[in-house]
Every structure is written in structure tokens, then in C-alpha cells.
Amino acid sequence: MTGMEAGVAGSGERDYVLGTHREEIERLGLQHRVWRPQVLECWRRAGITVGSRVLDVGAGPGYATLDLAEVVGPTGEVHAVERSGNFLEHARRACEARGLANVRFHEQDLMAGPLEVAHMDAAWCRWVASFVSDPAKLAGAVARALKPGGAAIFHEYLDYRTWRLAPPCPPLEAFVSEVMASWRASGGEPDIALSLPALLEDAGLTVTHLEPKVFVVPPTDFIWKWPSEFVEINLQRLLELGRVDEAWTQRVRQALRTAEADPRTLMITPMVLEIVARRRG
Numbered sequence: 001m002t003g004m005e006a007g008v009a010g011s012g013e014r015d016y017v018l019g020t021h022r023e024e025i026e027r028l029g030l031q032h033r034v035w036r037p038q039v040l041e042c043w044r045r046a047g048i049t050v051g052s053r054v055l056d057v058g059a060g061p062g063y064a065t066l067d068l069a070e071v072v073g074p075t076g077e078v079h080a081v082e083r084s085g086n087f088l089e090h091a092r093r094a095c096e097a098r099g100l101a102n103v104r105f106h107e108q109d110l111m112a113g114p115l116e117v118a119h120m121d122a123a124w125c126r127w128v129a130s131f132v133s134d135p136a137k138l139a140g141a142v143a144r145a146l147k148p149g150g151a152a153i154f155h156e157y158l159d160y161r162t163w164r165l166a167p168p169c170p171p172l173e174a175f176v177s178e179v180m181a182s183w184r185a186s187g188g189e190p191d192i193a194l195s196l197p198a199l200l201e202d203a204g205l206t207v208t209h210l211e212p213k214v215f216v217v218p219p220t221d222f223i224w225k226w227p228s229e230f231v232e233i234n235l236q237r238l239l240e241l242g243r244v245d246e247a248w249t250q251r252v253r254q255a256l257r258t259a260e261a262d263p264r265t266l267m268i269t270p271m272v273l274e275i276v277a278r279r280r281g
């Protein structure tokens with residue numbers, strides 16, 4: 001089912017290369033649950049605490065937004081900026097359901113115009129820089145939203161090609177190449193963390209922490225679910241985009257199933273770089 005079939009209004013809904021349909025919302029939820037322990041720990045180290053004012057940049061359906069709102073509590077504030085009205089509506093409803101009144105929602109394109117928020121203690125940005133047309137503009141917008149000393153925290157891909165299986169699985173490697181090509185075709189860059197530290201320095205931030213994150217896990221590990229769910233949903237997306245045909249998707253699906261059925265298989269996950277940078281002056 002596409003976003004339009006799901007009743008999502010507005011042509012902008014199709015802008016994001018991975019889509020904003022229900023399955024993608026669910027996938028982003030699983031992805032957040034897999035990463036939550038890493039994320040909570042990095043927020044704590046960067047100084048996010050009770051009473052903090054935090055910007056969630058490209059918040060998606062709001063999974064991190066909810067956790068941030070709970071961490072900062074009623075004396076703090078979270079501002080979720082997101083282009084997709086469908087995602088933002090999901091975030092809004094989830095906050096209401098949890099009784100969280102400390103979140104403000106901004107339906108805004110990060111590439112168009114200045115952000116409405118300033119003097120933030122921190123900004124959180126995950127898996128967004130790969131999809132924007134101008135990452136330097138993103139770095140500038142984040143820098144301007146922070147107070148002096150405020151922390152910009154990024155989790156972005158450093159080396160997407162680390163995503164492999166052991167023993168090697170050529171159909172999965174072909175899939176990874178196709179995903180990278182599809183992001184580039186839509187104006188993004190998968191390995192954006194190669195450029196981000198320099199862009200942040202140029203934007204008036206000082207990089208204070210860099211940490212690569214990569215996992216090597218068997219099929220029974222919860223972390224396995226993060227990339228494997230992505231394969232299923234993104235095969236559909238690549239078909240929709242007309243980049244591959246049904247037979248190609250079946251080969252990838254079958255190869256992954258076979259690998260998954262063997263408990264000796266290991267998955268090496270796509271490498272993410274954690275970046276913390278502080279606004280100068």
C-alpha cells in the first residue's frame with residue numbers, strides 16, 4: 001500500500017525516498033526500539049536532562065520525540081520539526097495518547113526558510129542528513145537553533161556498505177547497492193557522515209565526540225530485525241520506484257530467508273557515526 005492509497009494527502013508525501021506509508025511508520029518504530037538503548041545513553045552523555053529544551057530535527061513519526069519528551073519532563077520542551085504531515089500527525093496522536101503536553105510540532109521543510117526555534121539546549125538529528133538536498137544548510141539551521149554551548153547530536157550513516165552477511169550473500173550486497181543508488185537518485189547521500197563533521201565545524205560548531213556504531217549479530221538477536229525488516233519494506237519501495245523487477249526482489253528475499261534459517265549466519269550492520277558538536281561563542 002502506498003502513502004496515497006492510505007489516504008495521505010499532499011504531493012509532498014512522496015518526496016521522502018522511503019515513503020511515509022503505514023509500513024514505513026511501523027518500521028521506523030521497530031528501528032527506534034532497537035536503537036533506544038544507544039540513543040538514551042548518548043542523549044545523557046550529551047547533557048539532555050530534566051528541563052532541557054530539545055529540537056528533534058526530521059522527527060518522522062515521533063518515536064524519539066516521545067522519549068525526549070519523557071526525559072525532559074514537564075519543565076522541559078521538545079520541538080519536533082518534520083516535513084511530512086502524515087508523520088507529524090502520528091507523532092501528535094502518540095503524544096496525546098501518552099499525555100505529553102511538552103511537545104511542539106512544526107510542519108516544515110528543513111531546506112526552506114529558517115527554523116522557528118532558537119536557544120535550544122540540544123538538537124537531535126537521526127537518519128535525516130542522508131535525505132536532504134543540502135546538508136550544509138541543515139548544519140547551519142541546527143547551529144542557529146542552539147544556544148552557545150548547546151549540543152547537536154547526530155546519528156547518520158558513515159559507511160552503508162558495511163551492511164553484509166557472513167558468509168557473504170551477493171543478493172543482499174546487490175540490494176544494498178540499489179538502496180544507495182536510490183537515495184542518491186533522489187538527491188541524498190547515504191554516507192553523509194563522511195562530510196558532516198566538517199560541515200558542522202563550518203557552521204560554527206565544535207565536534208566533541210565521534211563514535212562509530214556497528215553491530216555483528218546472529219539471526220536470533222533483536223538487532224537483526226532492524227536491517228531485515230528494512231529489506232522487506234524497501235524491496236516494495238524499489239519496485240514502486242521502478243528500479244527493480246519482481247524476480248530481482250524474489251532473489252533477494254529468498255537469499256535473506258535462507259541465510260536467516262542458518263543460525264551460524266552473522267549480519268554486519270550499516271555503520272552509523274554518532275557525532276556530538278557544540279555551538280561556539
Ligand SMILES: C[S@@+](CC[C@H](N)C(=O)[O-])C[C@H]1O[C@@H](n2cnc3c(N)ncnc32)[C@H](O)[C@@H]1O
Nearest residue numbers: 016058059060082083109110111126127128131
Ligand atoms: C529515516 S526517517 C528518520 C525519522 C526520525 N529521525 C527517526 O530517527 O526515526 C527520515 C526523516 O527525515 C524527514 N525529512 C527528510 N527531508 C526532510 C526535509 N527537507 N525537511 C524536513 N524533514 C525531512 C523525512 O520526512 C523523514 O521523516
